[in-house]
Amino acid sequence: MAEDEIIDAVTGQVSQFQGITQLLASNESIQIAFTVLVIGIIGIAIVYRTFSNWVRHQKFHYVRPHFSRFVRVVVLPFFAIALITSMNVYIQSFELFEESEIVLEDEFSTPSETFAKILNTINILVIGYTIAHLIPIALNKREKSNLEREDYERWKELRGFADDEIDLFHKCFKWVPPKHTPEDMTDEEFQNNLRTAEGKKFLEEFRTTKGIPIGSYEQLVKNPFEEWKKSERVKYQKYYNDCVTGNNQSGKKLKPGQDPEEIYPIDTWREEKRFSGYEPIISGTKPPGYAKRKRKDLPKSFSQILPLGIFGAVVIGVISWWGIDLVLLATATGGLAIGIGLALQETMQNYFAYILIRKDKIFAEGERVKLDTGYNGYVHKITSRVTYVRDALNESYAVIPTRQLVNAQIINYSKEIKMVPAIVDVGVSYLNNPRQVAAILVKIGKRAMKEVIDEKGRHLIRQQRCPYLQKNRPSCGCDKDIHIDINQPVVRFNKFNDSSLDFSLWVYVRDYGAQFKTKTDMRMIMYEEFKKYDIRIPWPIRTVYQGDEKREGEEISKLDEERNKVIDEYGIGDLGRGGEE
Incomplete structure (x- = not known):
């Protein structure tokens, strides 16, 4: 019985559309109007496509990408609503459907009312499509604005970017020295630095051992964020002009609107700067389509999927407005849905x-x-x-x-705590003093912390205070985002082995991959220092030893004074303090 009711209901819904089809076929006026409507929609599609292509070739598409997308989306409903309105006015003015009336089973009984419903349906779909695409534009604009604010904060932290044409940061902010002597500095040194411009610059760049800057900044302009935004837009204008005039790395004029894209829009330009540590973007250095290929594997964001959901909801609403019972429709197609669900x-x-x-x-x-x-x-x-x-x-x-x-x-290995140990194990001769060995290993670790860098000059080993700050240079980031107390390097006397005293040298690096280059470089430094101080790495001896230990001991003791100096300068780490690791 229930199945018969469902079949009857679905048959009734289908017969409704059959009646509309009969209506369109039985009236010459509505056929003409419907033909004009179809031709108008095709014409709108052609005009919209032509207009969108024209917009993509214009400068404002690159300088104002969100406005460009807004214009392209809004043009479609403008033409569609203009077409629908014109047809409604024409139908009402000339009374095309008065001479014939066909009664349908639904609430609309005349051809004019039926055709008006068709026109309104198209209007609703077009408006729904527009809204579905305008909301993601607004969300994307908000996201880009937040990223722009983060770039500004990074600019403040770095005290300007490398491509700033003037010292924009100090045009917007003035450094104010602290009232009291900072940590890690004597009163005399602090006062001497305050007396000269170079000294004040040194203090401005100074960081304490905890990585904290000293002093503060006084704002010199009303809105430094707006001044920075203007500066960034001027940089992008220069980048764009260099692209289109041929004054770029490729030596040719790059054309806007090309596929693959040859010129970055401003949002992509900012993103590329962000990826490269805010280094200047040189026009014409990347092949066409580079940015698109670089991002092709990225998953779709929520704002990219949102239009489908909104437009789908509009379509379901239109179907319901036409009198289709959604519950019955879902019930009738339930078996198909279950089959698809299982598949x-x-x-x-x-x-x-x-x-x-x-x-x-x-x-x-x-x-x-x-x-x-x-x-x-x-x-x-x-x-x-x-x-x-x-x-x-x-x-x-x-x-x-x-x-x-x-x-x-x-x-x-990369989640939140970005600290990975790099451990080098080494065995030394029983004839060497273990305290001296520990001190030399500490020296090796200290050298590695300063000398082991990547191809961009950034330290691989994490530390409390970046060594570059001692030279009045910006930190490379090796001292950022450290959430635990670290004391590097760490030296451990592991055990008395068959033929050696076994030590290990520990440092913490910034990520999992950094440990391999760090360990290689530490072994190179270790070889140099061991050779310098005659720290011997024994052969794995398993036969009866017949060497002259007294003679070897005398040879090793010749450099005792030098090795003891290392103990005085570097200590032996925490080996002499006891306690647990």
């Missing part, structure tokens, strides 16, 4: 696992993870179906269904 069961599990990973921030692209299978690498891309983990040596990819990662045991 897509794993897909949906992957999708919800993807949402959980994103929401709980279990891991993200670029982080170093170790899976419970033993695979160790960087998260390359997370999708709603599979997750790609790239081997650190780029030799392979692990492709894992995303749903499996929710219940898997995962070690994340």
Whole structure:
């Protein structure tokens, strides 16, 4: 009985559309109007496409990308509503449908009312489409504004960017010295620095051992954020002009609106600066389409998916307005939905696992993870179906269904606490004094903290105060975001081995991959220092030793004075203090 009711209801809904079809076929005037409507919609699509293409070739599309998107979206409903309104006025003025009336089963009984409903439906769909795309534009604009504010805060922290044409920071802010002598500085040194311009500059750049700057800044302009924004826009204007005039690295005139894109829009330009540590962007240095290819593997954001949800809701509302019972329609298609659900069961599990990973921030692209299978690498891309983990040596990819990662045991080496130990083990001769060895290992660790850097000159080893600050240079970031107390380097006397005294030297580096270069460089420094102070690494001896220990002891003792100086200068770490690690 229930099945018969459902079938009758669905048949009634279908017959309604059949009646409308008969209406369109039975009236010549409505056929003409409908033909004009279809031609008008096709014409609007052509005009809209032409207009959008024209906008993408204009300068304001690059300088004001959000305004450009707004204009392109708003033009569509403008033309559509103009077409619908014109047709309504024409129909009412010339009374096209008065000569014929066909009664339908629904509430609309005349051809004019039926055609008006069709026109209103198109209006609703167009307006829904517009709203669905305007909301993401507003959300994206807000997100970019927040990122712009973060860039400004970073600019303040760095006291200006490298591509500032003038000393903009000190045009906007004036440094005010502290009233009291800061830590790590004597009163005499502090007062002497206050008397000269160079001394004040030194104090402005000074950081305490805890990485805290001294003094404060007095605002010199009403709105320094606006002054900075103007400066950044001037830089982008120069970048854009260099691109289109040919005054760039490629030596040719780059054309706006090309596919692949040859010129960065301002938001992409800012993003590239952010990725490169706010270094200047030189026009024409990257191949066409570089930015798009770089971002092609990134997952879609919420604002990109939102238009589909909004427009889908509008379509469902229109279907309901036309008198279709959504409950009956869902019931009639329930069997199909169940079949599709079973077929897509794993897909949906992957999708919800993807949402959980994103929401709980279990891991993200670029982080170093170790899976419970033993695979160790960087998260390359997370999708709603599979997750790609790239081997650190780029030799392979692990492709894992995303749903499996929710219940898997995962070690994340990049999550929040970005400190990884780099440990070098070494054995020395029993003839060497272990206190002297410990002091020399401390010296090796101190050297490594200053000397081990990456290709950009940034320190790989984390430390309380960046060594660059001692030279009045900005910190490279090795002393940032340290949430625990560290005392580096750490030296441990591990055990008395068969033929050696076993030590280990510990330092903490900024990420998982940094430990390998750090350990290599520390071994190089260790070789130099051991050779300098005659610290001997013994052969693994297992035969009866017949060497002259007295003679070797006398040879080693010749440098006792030099090695004791190292103890006086560097100490022996915490080996002499006891306590637990």
